[in-house]
Amino acid sequence: MSKLKDRIRAFIVENFLFGKDKNFRDDTSLIDEGIIDSTGVLELVGFLEQEFSIVVEDEELLPENLNSINNVVAYVERKL
Amino acid sequence: MWKENCKQSFGHKAIQKDADILFGRHARREKSICFANPQTLIHHFLEESAQSFPSKIALIHEELRATYAQLNSQANQLAHFLLNQGITRGDRVVLILENCPEYVISYYAILKAGAVAVPLSTDLKPEGLRPLLEELEPRIIISSFRFERLLKAIELSTSGIQSLILKSPKLQWTPEACSIFQLEDLIGSESLSNPNMPIEETALASIIYTSGSTGKPRGVMLSHKNIVANTHSICQYLHLTDSDIQMVVLPFFYVMGKSLLNTHFAVGATVVINNKFAYPASVIKQMVEERVTSFSGVPSTYAYLLHRSPFASYRDKLDSLRYCSQAGGHMSRQIKEQLRNVLPRHTQVYIMYGATEASARLTYLDPESFAHKMDSIGKPIPGVSLKVVHNKGQGIPPGKTGEIVAMGPNIMQGYWKDPRATAKVLDENGYHTGDLGYCDNDGYFFVVGRKDHLLKVGGHRINPQEIEDILMKSELLMEVIVSGVPDALLGYKLVALVAPKTNTCSENVILNHCAEMLPRYKVPGHVKFIKALPKTASGKIDRTLCLELLNKNGI
Secondary structure (H helix, E strand, C coil): CHHHHHHHHHHHHHHHCCCCCCCCCCCCCCCCCCCCCHHHHHHHHHHHHHHHCCCCCHHHCCHHHHCCHHHHHHHHHHHC | CHHHHHHHHHCHHHHHHHHHHHHHHHCCCCCCCCCCCCCCCCCHHHHHHHHHCCCCEEEEECCEEEEHHHHHHHHHHHHHHHHHCCCCCCCEEEEECCCCHHHHHHHHHHHHCCCEEEECCCCCCHHHHHHHHHHHCCCEEEEEHHHHHHHHCCCHHHCCCCEEEEECCCCCCCCCCCEEEEHHHHCCCCCCCCCCCCCCCCCEEEEEEEECCCCCEEEEEEEHHHHHHHHHHHHHHCCCCCCCEEEECCCCCCHHHHHHHHHHHHCCCEEEECCCCCCHHHHHHHHHHCCCCEEEECHHHHHHHHHCCCCHHHHHHCCCCCEEEECCCCCCHHHHHHHHHHCCCCCEEEEEEEEHHHCEEEEEECHHHCCCCCCCCEEECCCCEEEEECCCCCECCCCCCEEEEEECCCCCCEECCCHHHHHHHEECCEEEEEEEEEECCCCCEEEEEECCCCEEECCEEECHHHHHHHHHHCCCEEEEEEEEEEECCCEEEEEEEEEECCCCCCHHHHHHHHHHHCCHHHCCCEEEECCCCCECCCCCECHHHHHHHHHHCCC
């Protein structure tokens, strides 16, 4: 599980924080903290689909699935 | 209901006459908005709706539902506080707040106190905020915990800020630099009357920043009269009434978001704030639950809705949706057609055009003309006249391309502390939009491009030079150009073509530098390295050739 979390965090740090981990917490709201915007959400979805061979349905583009590291991890685990 | 109230209170014929005078020959007798005792100042929108519909829900945000009476009462409390702080007419009060009830309360409170509301982008970094505060010399900043780190990075003690008012602060503040207040402490349940300050309708009401052609953001000065006139025109052509419920996903600091707030408060309608458009499914769900009647967006909003949301599958549930409106730049024909096909048949599509310098709106395309004039920005809104001129300001016949120039009571007073920039765009012909376009034989206007290099990226007007300046500040590059390549989602995607000083320079280092100094939407999506930029014969960078290079490489 932590490995999955590490991969997701690494993607966010690399792509949205330009490699600079600002020690944001696992429950930090990615939108409220300005870490990602709507384009970023699509990039995150593209990564999840490719990396974990899952399909993210349009109906699943919800904050409860994608708006924090914890939410993303829980969502991916449900999909696997 | 409101119509009935107006009839009882003021007499319907007199009201209609006022509206006819206001809108000239454009006035329609069947329109449902009425202007008894015409609203002449922006905060009258809130005050009159609070009087007409005190218990009506004005604002919905997450779990909160605020009535007009509540919002007006809280705005009065804050206005009296500002006055007690010594705020006088014309003082600038800066707002750095996300869309929330406190934004609305603060915006109207500032206006009630006779001060100037200066909403700033919530994406600003210290580098961008400092020069704005220097030229604005505001006395008070109203903000929230989200922006505490940003504000801590500013030397408030030397900026002349008298008070900082924070919503739900989380960090420790010492009152050495300026007085610190918690917003919640200032807007309790106490009932205070409208301050009714003597304010002329030509008084400066708001300064809204927009990118200028020199790369420096420009503060657009709008009077009460500018915004009130534009608000009334928009209410008229959209046939807004108190039964409307508007979903707002655009920020209030952006002129279109501000316009959505004022127009709906002017008629006693309801505004639903949803700041989670990045997750469009949640927005659509709320549109169904709240039975919203209108939705508004910029081109990328609709691209996103169409390409990555369950919008189409909700078609049968959107029976309340009266219309969708689009502004903020050119939206491709493909997206317009897709949108029309996805929306329920009863939902109309309004294509609109405007500028911050025009308080928001200049033209709209009547939904009846959507099918056969889809590429048009439509015709001028009530009270506005538009013409196409060539370089020397003379009019151009239909079908010929020139610069679009606008005139009307909504055109700004000028740019804040920038008379030279003002003189470049305002003259006896009106406001020179910088947009190139033409008018057809039926009187419909079409925009074909920008006179300068400004780009629209995801609804933001971006000046490449500003980003180029920041990139050069890194001292890693010899030269750089920033341009836009067409992008289905954003309209344009920012790309930088750079000539680095050394081979060790990486894309990440450059982007990290940008991210430190620029809001996210101004950070290029891609950096392409090149040994040297192509030049013209005179030695200047050849932007056209650069763009060709960028496009050729399939970025």
